[in-house]
Amino acid sequence: MNNDVLGDIHIASRTVDKCHAIVQSVLEKRSLKTPGVLQAHQLDALDVEATKALITRIRAGIVINVGSSFLNMSVLAACMETGAAYIDTAIHEDPKKICETPPWYGNYEWTHRAECEKRGVTAILGAGFDPGVVNAYAALAEEQYFDTIDSIDIIDVNAGSHGRYFATNFDPEINFREFTGRVWTWQEKQWTANAMFEVKRTDDLPVVGEQTTYLTGHDEIHSLSANLDVPNIRFWMGFGEHYINVFTVLKNLGLLSEQPVTTAEGQEVVPLKVVKAVLPDPASLAPNYQGKTCIGDLIKGKKDGEDREVFIYNVCDHAENYAEVGSQAISYTAGVPPVAAAMLIATGEWDAKRMANIEQLPPRPFLELLSTMGLPTRIRDAEGDRDLTFPDEEAPRLPRRVAAGR
Amino acid sequence: MNNDVLGDIHIASRTVDKCHAIVQSVLEKRSLKTPGVLQAHQLDALDVEATKALITRIRAGIVINVGSSFLNMSVLAACMETGAAYIDTAIHEDPKKICETPPWYGNYEWTHRAECEKRGVTAILGAGFDPGVVNAYAALAEEQYFDTIDSIDIIDVNAGSHGRYFATNFDPEINFREFTGRVWTWQEKQWTANAMFEVKRTDDLPVVGEQTTYLTGHDEIHSLSANLDVPNIRFWMGFGEHYINVFTVLKNLGLLSEQPVTTAEGQEVVPLKVVKAVLPDPASLAPNYQGKTCIGDLIKGKKDGEDREVFIYNVCDHAENYAEVGSQAISYTAGVPPVAAAMLIATGEWDAKRMANIEQLPPRPFLELLSTMGLPTRIRDAEGDRDLTFPDEEAPRLPRRVAAGR
Numbered sequence: 094m095n096n097d098v099l100g101d102i103h104i105a106s107r108t109v110d111k112c113h114a115i116v117q118s119v120l121e122k123r124s125l126k127t128p129g130v131l132q133a134h135q136l137d138a139l140d141v142e143a144t145k146a147l148i149t150r151i152r153a154g155i156v157i158n159v160g161s162s163f164l165n166m167s168v169l170a171a172c173m174e175t176g177a178a179y180i181d182t183a184i185h186e187d188p189k190k191i192c193e194t195p196p197w198y199g200n201y202e203w204t205h206r207a208e209c210e211k212r213g214v215t216a217i218l219g220a221g222f223d224p225g226v227v228n229a230y231a232a233l234a235e236e237q238y239f240d241t242i243d244s245i246d247i248i249d250v251n252a253g254s255h256g257r258y259f260a261t262n263f264d265p266e267i268n269f270r271e272f273t274g275r276v277w278t279w280q281e282k283q284w285t286a287n288a289m290f291e292v293k294r295t296d297d298l299p300v301v302g303e304q305t306t307y308l309t310g311h312d313e314i315h316s317l318s319a320n321l322d323v324p325n326i327r328f329w330m331g332f333g334e335h336y337i338n339v340f341t342v343l344k345n346l347g348l349l350s351e352q353p354v355t356t357a358e359g360q361e362v363v364p365l366k367v368v369k370a371v372l373p374d375p376a377s378l379a380p381n382y383q384g385k386t387c388i389g390d391l392i393k394g395k396k397d398g399e400d401r402e403v404f405i406y407n408v409c410d411h412a413e414n415y416a417e418v419g420s421q422a423i424s425y426t427a428g429v430p431p432v433a434a435a436m437l438i439a440t441g442e443w444d445a446k447r448m449a450n451i452e453q454l455p456p457r458p459f460l461e462l463l464s465t466m467g468l469p470t471r472i473r474d475a476e477g478d479r480d481l482t483f484p485d486e487e488a489p490r491l492p493r494r495v496a497a498g499r
Numbered sequence: 500m501n502n503d504v505l506g507d508i509h510i511a512s513r514t515v516d517k518c519h520a521i522v523q524s525v526l527e528k529r530s531l532k533t534p535g536v537l538q539a540h541q542l543d544a545l546d547v548e549a550t551k552a553l554i555t556r557i558r559a560g561i562v563i564n565v566g567s568s569f570l571n572m573s574v575l576a577a578c579m580e581t582g583a584a585y586i587d588t589a590i591h592e593d594p595k596k597i598c599e600t601p602p603w604y605g606n607y608e609w610t611h612r613a614e615c616e617k618r619g620v621t622a623i624l625g626a627g628f629d630p631g632v633v634n635a636y637a638a639l640a641e642e643q644y645f646d647t648i649d650s651i652d653i654i655d656v657n658a659g660s661h662g663r664y665f666a667t668n669f670d671p672e673i674n675f676r677e678f679t680g681r682v683w684t685w686q687e688k689q690w691t692a693n694a695m696f697e698v699k700r701t702d703d704l705p706v707v708g709e710q711t712t713y714l715t716g717h718d719e720i721h722s723l724s725a726n727l728d729v730p731n732i733r734f735w736m737g738f739g740e741h742y743i744n745v746f747t748v749l750k751n752l753g754l755l756s757e758q759p760v761t762t763a764e765g766q767e768v769v770p771l772k773v774v775k776a777v778l779p780d781p782a783s784l785a786p787n788y789q790g791k792t793c794i795g796d797l798i799k800g801k802k803d804g805e806d807r808e809v810f811i812y813n814v815c816d817h818a819e820n821y822a823e824v825g826s827q828a829i830s831y832t833a834g835v836p837p838v839a840a841a842m843l844i845a846t847g848e849w850d851a852k853r854m855a856n857i858e859q860l861p862p863r864p865f866l867e868l869l870s871t872m873g874l875p876t877r878i879r880d881a882e883g884d885r886d887l888t889f890p891d892e893e894a895p896r897l898p899r900r901v902a903a904g905r
Contacts, residue, residue: 258751342748345664347777356772366762367773371753 094124095466098436101130103151106160109135118419138164144171153177155435159428162186162267166201173205173214178438180431182221184312186270188351195277195284196315202448209448216448220434222407222426223249223328223388224313226468228451229459230390230405231317236456238403238474242323242394246294247313250331252301253384253411253422259339260373262423266365269349272340276310279318279326290337294329299471299478300408301387306331316450343368382411382421389471403474405481409467417467426468433462500530501872504842507536509557512566515541524825544570550577559583561841565834568592568673572607579611579620584844586837588627590718592676594757601683601690602721608854615854622854626840628813628832629655629734629794630719632874634857635865636796636811637723642862644809644880648729648800652700653719656737658707659790659817659828665745666779668829672771675755678746682716685724685732696743700735705877705884706814707793712737722856749774788817788827795877809880811887815873823873832874839868 096102104112112133119131132151138144138160148156148171158168158181165185172179185201187193193200202218209216219225227247235242251262261268276287292308306329317326332340343349348364355361389406407426414425434451437443442458451459460470460481470481502508510518518539525537538557544550544566554562554577564574564587571591578585591607593599599606608624615622625631633653641648657668667674682693698714712735723732738746749755754770761767795812813832820831840857843849848864857865866876866887876887 259748338744339748339752342665342745343752346745346749346774348754348774350777354773354776356769356776358772360768360772362766362768362773362776363762364773364777366764366766367760367768367770368752368754370760370762370768371756371770 094126095432095436096129096131097126098439099155099432100439101132101151103130103132103134103147103153105134105136105138105147107135107137109133138171139167141167141170141174144168145175148172148175148177155180155438157431157435158182159431161264163188169202169205169216172216173208173212176212176214178215178217178435178444180217180220180434180438182219182225182427182431184219184224184315186267196319197312198315198319198450206448210446213446214448215438215443215445217434217438217443217445217454218448218450219312219316220431220451221428222430222468223247223311224316225430225434225451226407226426226460226463226470227388227390228313228317229454229456230470231321231323231392232452232454233456233460234390234392234394234403234405235321235323239392239394239396239401242321242392244325244327244391244393245317245321245323246325246327246329246391247311247389248296248298248304248306248329248331248391249386249388250298250301250304250306251384251386251423252304252331253382253386255373255378255421256381256383257373257378259336260378261375262378262421263375265369265372265375266351269340269343269365269368271309271311273344273349274310276308277314278308278310278328279314280324282324290332290341296391298387298389299404299406299473301385304331304387307337317452320450320452376420379411379415379419379421379424382415385410386422386426388426401474403472405470405472407468407470414467429466429468430459430463433459433466436462500532501838501842502535502537503532504845505561505838506845507538507557509536509538509540509553509559511540511542511544511553513541513543515539545573547573547576547580550574551581554578554581554583561586561844563837563841564588565837567670569594575608575611575622578622579614579618582618582620584621584623584841584850586623586626586840586844588625588631588833588837590625590630590721592673602725603718604721604725604856612854616852619852620854621844621849621851623840623844623849623851623860624854624856625718625722626837626857627834628836628874629653629717630722631836631840631857632813632832632866632869632876633794633796634719634723635860635862636876637727637729637798638858638860639862639866640796640798640800640809640811641727641729645798645800645802645807648727648798650731650733650797650799651723651727651729652797653717653732653734653795654702654704654710654712654737654797654812655735655792655794656704656707656710656712657790657792657829658710658737659788659792661779661784661827662787662789663779663784665741666784667781668784668827669781671775671778671781672757675746675749675771675774677715677717679750679755680716682714683720684714684716684734685720686730688730696738696747702797704793704795705810705812705879707791710737710793713743723858726856726858782826785817785821785825785827785830788821791816792828792832794832807880809878811876811878813874813876820873835872835874836865836869839865839872842868 106112155178162183184197272289278285295305297303309328309330311328314326350364353361353363386409391404393402409422411421414422443454472481512518561584568589590603678695684691701711703709715734715736717734720732756770759767759769792815797810799808815828817827820828849860878887
């Protein structure tokens with residue numbers, strides 16, 4: 094839908110059929126804005142040389158890595174060595190480790206910061222919704238709504254229903270990994286550890302109403318705590334009682350373990366892989382997904398000596414997203430922002446020539462572009478609940494228009 | 500403990516080490532009443548010829564089959580062909596089928612009734628506690644307490660606690676099979692189907708107090724309905740909310756399936772076997788098991804024109820059973836009765852020379868013998884709650900004493 098800005102588009106995956114399906118879906122929807130290249134490739138992205146060869150062959154200027162969390166370091170290496178800009182949507186993970194010591198970025202991505210700067214390579218980390226858009230909300234709040242910020246509580250609620258007994262919204266292996274270790278949060282300027290489902294809060298949120306969310310470890314805390322002078326940064330994820338119950342049963346029985354067990358018949362099996370095998374394929378949920386997501390930043394601090402509280406957020410509708418792109422809102426909110434980031438690199442506005450987390454880049458062009466791409470930003474504060482429109486009186490800088498492609 | 504009556508004792512299993520452990524435990528406890536043979540043998544009991552050879556070689560007069568439910572037909576065949584008496588404690592099952600059409604005995608055991616009678620072979624079916632002792636309670640009630648019986652509700656409550664998050668009291672593969680199909684009961688003289696956990700009742704039971712039990716399919720309904728003229732025969736099993744929750748989660752996710760699934764990595768796995776692998780070994784629960792079981796028959800009908808209601812039952816204590824034999828009460832209540840049945844065959848009182856379910860045999864010698872072996876019978880009715888002592892005024896026949904062995 095944005096190939097006028099982005100130019101040729103190539104899609105690569107270990108399973109090339111998945112790419113062919115996407116290409117076919119785009120062509121069927123007649124979504125290409127201008128005639129252009131949209132091509133599928135087979136690629137094992139853990140193979141750095143193969144990835145470099147593909148980047149060079151198709152002359153890719155920007156690589157969006159939306160593969161599994163285990164690929165980041167390989168794809169980043171291929172970009173650094175070829176000079177292509179790099180974008181991802183989630184932090185790198187070692188498949189053998191769960192919940193490493195904070196800050197997580199310090200274990201992997203940030204070890205390449207100096208090299209990116211030296212080579213002049215743009216690498217934008219965590220450009221999905223959360224992390225990603227919520228980091229831009231935090232940067233906007235700091236720039237425009239506060240003199241000092243005391244706390245940022247990122248709240249992620251999926252009030253949608255897929256109609257199945259139980260399912261995860263993305264790969265169960267990755268999904269459960271988020272909740273089986275310790276929960277790291279930034280409180281009073283230090284790292285604090287809790288157990289999952291130990292701390293919860295209830296908020297009356299826009300559109301989705303009263304929702305209970307649980308203190309959860311999440312990527313963005315690990316960059317926001319380093320990049321913003323904010324003493325309290327927490328992440329809260331909404332879970333229904335049913336989800337927690339199923340998760341608790343599976344975890345307590347040992348069925349979420351990534352360590353193999355041996356059956357009475359002598360077969361070695363990793364329980365988590367069997368759980369994944371019996372759960373619905375997340376992609377299969379989209380056609381019947383109903384309801385909305387609400388994801389935003391509840392920010393408290395001071396402005397002009399007064400206490401201030403704002404909630405900057407987005408609401409998405411599963412069925413509307415499915416009608417538009419064939420995916421539900423969890424995929425939509427994570428998939429659209431990196432495309433916006435790529436467009437901002439293409440236009441030069443975010444072509445930082447260094448490694449950056451989202452809060453280190455100007456938030457307005459990103460949020461304004463997203464509002465034209467199905468992810469409008471709203472704000473709720475003492476003055477009410479409204480669309481964030483970047484009028485001149487609120488925004489000292491003129492909103493930037495997306496220019497033509499390279 | 501009863502080799503004065505039973506004579507030589509041989510123990511056979513596919514895994515001979517299990518037999519050696521039992522032999523060692525008996526010798527350590529100095530439990531043999533008189534000096535005699537107690538010997539272990541390796542045997543695949545699905546191999547009828549091997550079983551016949553062992554029976555012949557050791558000159559076994561009585562075979563107690565307490566192997567898995569999948570072995571009954573093979574062991575019965577070996578007994579019929581060698582003339583040894585046969586005893587089991589649970590109905591035959593085909594590993595590939597769950598909850599077959601009633602009456603279950605009609606699908607397997609009873610197809611050999613004529614042959615047993617022709618050969619004069621004693622085959623006593625379902626001689627554990629339930630089925631087994633509860634069938635004798637029903638027969639006693641019919642013989643002594645009622646002119647007509649309207650309903651027999653067999654209630655099985657384990658109010659004990661093993662202190663683990665979740666465990667089954669015997670092989671999870673067999674345990675869960677009882678609850679994953681339809682629940683067959685005998686109501687108004689016909690077979691009625693319900694779903695598991697669809698129908699429940701709450702009773703204030705002796706010793707264990709108020710307990711909720713659920714309508715469950717069970718072996719004894721399938722013989723009692725054929726052998727007694729009673730229009731309503733139901734089985735109720737006690738489950739805590741936690742057990743039901745874990746079971747429901749596993750079942751709904753498909754993790755109790757005996758059909759293989761394929762993991763993302765291409766491995767074929769039977770989910771139920773993985774669940775079994777992560778659950779505690781039932782035998783490991785015994786040392787810490789606390790609390791009591793209460794299993795009995797609540798029987799309603801008429802006697803001398805008056806309505807009458809009796810509850811005939813037994814209460815067992817997990818820790819006491821463990822101290823005596825090294826097993827908890829679930830094993831104790833199932834394991835002691837077939838030994839009593841064997842002793843009654845040895846003394847001739849139950850040497851029926853045909854195939855019989857327990858309710859077709861005289862109940863008093865069995866119940867009286869069990870009361871000397873750790874499983875006393877109690878009765879609760881309008882006259883109070885007391886030990887059943889078979890006094891002459893209640894029992895027209897003199898209690899039979901166990902005679903010396905063959």
